[in-house]
Amino acid sequence: MPVITRVNYGQSASISGLAGAVSLAGSGRGVWAIEGGNWQMAAGLINRSDAAVHLHEEIDSVSYLGEYYELNSTKGNSYKCEVAVVATPLDELNIQFTPPISIPKRKLQHTHATFVRGLLNPGYFGLDAVSEIPKLVATLEDPDLPFTSISVLKKHDEKDFTYKIFSREPMADILLDSFFSVRQETIRIDWGAYPHYNAPEEFAPFILDDRNLYYVNAFENAASTVETSAITAENIARLILSRFFSQLLLISSNLGSNSDGEILHVDL
Ligand SMILES: Cc1cc2nc3c(=O)[nH]c(=O)nc-3n(C[C@H](O)[C@H](O)[C@H](O)COP(=O)(O)OP(=O)(O)OC[C@H]3O[C@@H](n4cnc5c(N)ncnc54)[C@H](O)[C@@H]3O)c2cc1C
Numbered sequence: 303m304p305v306i307t308r309v310n311y312g313q314s315a316s317i318s319g320l321a322g323a324v325s326l327a328g329s330g331r332g333v334w335a336i337e338g339g340n341w342q343m344a345a346g347l348i349n350r351s352d353a354a355v356h357l358h359e360e361i362d363s364v365s366y367l368g369e370y371y372e373l374n375s376t377k378g379n380s381y382k383c384e385v386a387v388v389a390t391p392l393d394e395l396n397i398q399f400t401p402p403i404s405i406p407k408r409k410l411q412h413t414h415a416t417f418v419r420g421l422l423n424p425g426y427f428g429l430d431a432v433s434e435i436p437k438l439v440a441t442l443e444d445p446d447l448p449f450t451s452i453s454v455l456k457k458h459d460e461k462d463f464t465y466k467i468f469s470r471e472p473m474a475d476i477l478l479d480s481f482f483s484v485r486q487e488t489i490r491i492d493w494g495a496y497p498h499y500n501a502p503e504e505f506a507p508f509i510l511d512d513r514n515l516y517y518v519n520a521f522e523n524a525a526s527t528v529e530t531s532a533i534t535a536e537n538i539a540r541l542i543l544s545r546f547f548s549q550l551l552l553i554s555s556n557l558g559s560n561s562d563g564e565i566l567h568v569d570l
Pocket of ligand 1: 328359360361362389390391395397413415493494495496518519526527528529531
């Protein structure tokens, strides 16, 4: 189990039962990937919707101005909307919210992904030949072990592979050279990957301001996966339809509230 939580969440097994179970599910069979890259799923969804997508542009402030939100971007653009959804972890971002929002402090677990094209050195693993090195080498919690896992992404030929290394710290060249006999190309990515789990988890609200500002990534305190994020996003879309249209219904017909004046939401 500690090996699995290290590979999937970059942390020890001291996490909630649910996050641990999700981690376990991700280690078995029945895990899917799209041939050619999972990015095609996001691209396909965008192409099928009529959404206006603004790439390479960050929102740096969100202000509630009475009947709408104003979103300002680092490119100096300004967007107005009646409903705003935050769909990225807020923990390491500096988006200014007016009025301010309050969410519990959450630390992200950083996973350093290092991609190396080359050849592992079997001697480092106490082996005689590269062919004896398993396709996935995963490690236990031990401060002396410099990586969490090494896996083969692609075999080009007997002496030319692409490997993916996960580690908690950046992989220095000198360290890589201790377990690679050949290293042609190295790419490093530092991901603020998932919450650093700390059970019992304290969740941020899904509705950040009691109005129409939503937060998908609040769910990640339970588990962080593509599937759970997709389900959360669907539930938030349903919540928006329910809350937003019941508000419109209320305005247009003066109906939709119970005897206590509480708004009744359309159930979707
Ligand atoms: C190394 C690694 C391995 C993983 N392996 C798996 C796996 O095998 N299976 C699995 O299910 N999950 C895996 N995950 C988790 C999975 O990637 C996440 O759960 C999923 O991507 C969350 O989706 P999201 O849309 O909430 O966030 P993201 O995919 O992070 O998307 C957020 C988007 O918001 C954008 N953004 C950020 N700030 C701003 C801003 N200010 N303005 C506008 N846009 C902004 C970002 O550029 C990004 O495009 C892995 C994660 C990592 C890092």
